[in-house]
Amino acid sequence: MELTASKALRGEVTVPGDKSISHRSVMFGAIAQGTTEVTNFLQGADCLSTISCFQKLGIEIENTPERILVHGKGLHGLSAPSEVLDAGNSGTTTRLISGILSGQTFETTLTGDASIQKRPMKRIMEPLSLMGAKIESVRKNGCAPLHITGSSLHGITYSTPVASAQVKSSILLAGLYADGQTSVTEPALSRNHTELMLSGFGADICSDGLTATITPGNELYAQQIFVPGDISSAAYFLAAGLLVPGSELLIRNVGINPTRAGILTVIRAMGGNLTVLNERACAGEPVADLLVSASSLHGTTVEGNLIPALIDEIPMIAVMAAFANGQTVIRDAAELKVKESDRIATVTAGLRAMGCDITPTDDGMIIRGGKTLHGAEIDSYLDHRIAMSFAVAALAADGVTSIKDADCVKISYPNFYDDLLGLAK
Ligand code: S3P
Secondary structure, eight states, rough: OOOEEEOOBBBEEEEEBBBBHHHHHHHHTTTEEEEEESOOOOOOOHHHHHHHHHHHHTEEEEEEOOOOEEEEOOOOOOOOOOOEOOOTTTTHHHHHHHHHHHHHHSEEEOOTTTTGGGOOOOHOOOOHHHOOOOEEEETSSSSSOOOOOOOOBOOOEEEEEOHHHHHHHHHHHHHBSSSOOOEESSSOOOOOOOHHHHHTTTTTEEEEEEEEEEEEOEEEEOOEEEOOHHHHHHHHHHHHHHHHHTTTEEEEEEEEETTTHHHHHHHHHHHHHHEEEEEETTTTTTEEEEEEOOOOBOHHHHHGGGGGGGGGHHHEEEHHHHSEEEEEOOOSOOOGGSSSSOOOHHHHHHHHHTTOOEEEHHHHHHHESOOBBBEEEEEEEHHHHHHHHHHHHHSSBEEEEEEEEEGGGTTTTTTTHHHTTTBBB
8 A cells, every 4th residue: 555645635425333332233133132233333353253253153144235123132142153253353252252152051162363363362261260151272372262161250359450441341241251350450541431331231240439339140131232433543633634734624423431531631741732622521431523624743642541542543642743843752651562463562663664763761762853764664464553553644754655564454444544544626
């Protein structure tokens, strides 16, 4: 994919449905009684992996462009798959489904692509084992493929060393099948869609600060879910509107749940022109339209409790920092190393290739911004967020940028390039 400096970007865009909420709508719908109807479902490869796993577990799922229907069979309605479950590139599928599979009465093997087979699964294997689950890494390396033998589970009180919604959710979902209460405490609050949505489906779940507690016993019941636009996808348009001279973009219907909206805080801290319009609630999640216009940005520090609220947006934030005046420090973000790629390394490689002064650190990066970036050959490392972040960088840089394996954006945003390039006026 080749991209060059863009004319001003103007107009409106509606980004696809939220990836985290789309996954959960299928998973929770599958173990609820009745038919869950989901509109604005993200038709990205990751969410299609979740659909395919639950189909193999005996759940009928109708997927049409207008809506998906998940014909749930209740908490104990899944059946043994006749083949290995394939989570593709999706960490959310792998970790959340492992929690559900731990409480079943059958065995499953769960795998994924080359990236998934390198990502750490001990973080779920340890707490699930404490609950009584039999979950093994087939190659004994702490990664997928995982072999899970369903068992009777016990409630636990667990403190996670990392702020991870995938870990928290995996434990809470296993907690639905346990013989007593399960509490998970995290070091900082990660996205809380599981807590909000499980409560909507009828589970007895409550949150108190950094602790979420689930009490088993309630059946789950089918819901109607309208999935808000994904702020992680909106991030690319926010950045493009801020960075490409003369731009003004309205991004409609974006979920702004505070556990996800850290990028808005960073944009304000960098001096970006951002207006949040029409704030409203949609299926228990706050939603708004976001208006941005081209801005002269300055450096900032991104750290601490804010990190989980923008973890997936850091590649895009790093690109914004490269165009901003002064220094940006990103720290407390060692989790970047275990995403779809090692994003400390892949962001550094891409930005250096474009002429940016960047130093990777153990838990983030230091970016000395303000130099004009030039086009370059960028390896996406098959990481959708790297491809999209550097596509935006290309529009604001001099010369031609080519992105290798650019079609990996299909993981979370199949129509990304058309939507982005269609805004050039
Ligand atoms: C997600 C949680 C985050 C995020 C991922 C989606 C989720 O991962 O990076 O894209 O839907 O729960 P971690 O829980 O590993 O931080």
